Amino acid sequence: MSLISLKSDRDLEALRAAADLVSRTLAEVATHVRPGVTTMDLDRVAETFVRDHGAEPAFKGYKVGRAVFPATLCTSINDVVVHGIPDDAPIEEGQILTADCGVVLDGFYGDSAYTFAVGEISDELAGLCAATYDSLLAGISFAVAGGRVGDISSAVQQHCERLGYGVVRDLVGHGIGRSLHEAPQVPNFGRRGVGRKLKHGMTMCIEPMITLGAPDVSTDDDMWTIRTVDGRAAAHYEHMIAVLKGGPEVLTTFEHIEKVVPAPYRQPAEQNG
Numbered sequence: 001m002s003l004i005s006l007k008s009d010r011d012l013e014a015l016r017a018a019a020d021l022v023s024r025t026l027a028e029v030a031t032h033v034r035p036g037v038t039t040m041d042l043d044r045v046a047e048t049f050v051r052d053h054g055a056e057p058a059f060k061g062y063k064v065g066r067a068v069f070p071a072t073l074c075t076s077i078n079d080v081v082v083h084g085i086p087d088d089a090p091i092e093e094g095q096i097l098t099a100d101c102g103v104v105l106d107g108f109y110g111d112s113a114y115t116f117a118v119g120e121i122s123d124e125l126a127g128l129c130a131a132t133y134d135s136l137l138a139g140i141s142f143a144v145a146g147g148r149v150g151d152i153s154s155a156v157q158q159h160c161e162r163l164g165y166g167v168v169r170d171l172v173g174h175g176i177g178r179s180l181h182e183a184p185q186v187p188n189f190g191r192r193g194v195g196r197k198l199k200h201g202m203t204m205c206i207e208p209m210i211t212l213g214a215p216d217v218s219t220d221d222d223m224w225t226i227r228t229v230d231g232r233a234a235a236h237y238e239h240m241i242a243v244l245k246g247g248p249e250v251l252t253t254f255e256h257i258e259k260v261v262p263a264p265y266r267q268p269a270e271q272n273g
């Protein structure tokens with residue numbers, strides 16, 4: 001088992017700053033999400049904002065094997081689950097677009113993702129976004145010292161599967177700190193009471209990736225874009241959290257984003273009825 005780094009109070013301060021910057025970057029992106037804008041436009045907004053605040057984009061230049069990620073944001077539309085590459089195609093009314101952003105500020109990483117509605121979206125997509133968002137909050141509530149990673153995983157899984165959504169197995173959350181991806185892995189499926197023990201000072205990204213249909217995914221020839229095999233939509237929300245003695249601290253925030261766009265609304269069927 002790989003070693004989990006426990007953060008000092010000083011480390012936590014630095015991670016709060018990185019988390020705050022990534023949160024504000026996504027809010028800046030939010031102000032530009034509308035039909036007709038390209039994901040490349042959004043990427044430029046994000047990169048400029050990150051650099052203007054004394055940080056570096058964390059994903060740009062990130063390597064997996066021979067593949068090098070070329071952008072500041074991962075932009076993932078509809079059936080793309082994660083790791084979509086920004087391009088010059090205009091986004092369209094009715095799509096859902098996940099912007100995932102990573103920064104490195106003073107040697108510490110920030111990482112957060114939010115699924116946006118482009119204009120008006122269907123109740124079906126709105127329901128998917130709301131379930132994914134709520135499952136993240138459910139998972140966070142189990143990030144308690146003395147618990148296990150499986151407590152978080154099972155909370156996310158049960159929330160989504162109870163509502164009939166698919167839980168992607170091939171991609172997981174992760175520890176974060178002086179590296180973008182640290183131990184432990186934080187799957188979105190699992191059993192309570194199982195997995196690595198949660199301790200004061202652990203910092204991690206919890207990031208449910210949830211589908212309307214089956215949870216199976218495949219990777220495009222570009223070696224990055226991961227999409228659902230059945231072509232149905234996926235949503236993805238990601239927070240950075242710290243496990244502290246008094247309970248979880250959410251280091252990132254969607255508060256700035258939600259001053260710009262409404263949070264995914266609950267129970268669309270009831271709201272429309």
Ligand code: MG
Binds near residue numbers: 100101102111112238
């Ligand atoms: Mg991310």
Ligand code: MG
Binds near residue numbers: 111173174205
């Ligand atoms: Mg992440």
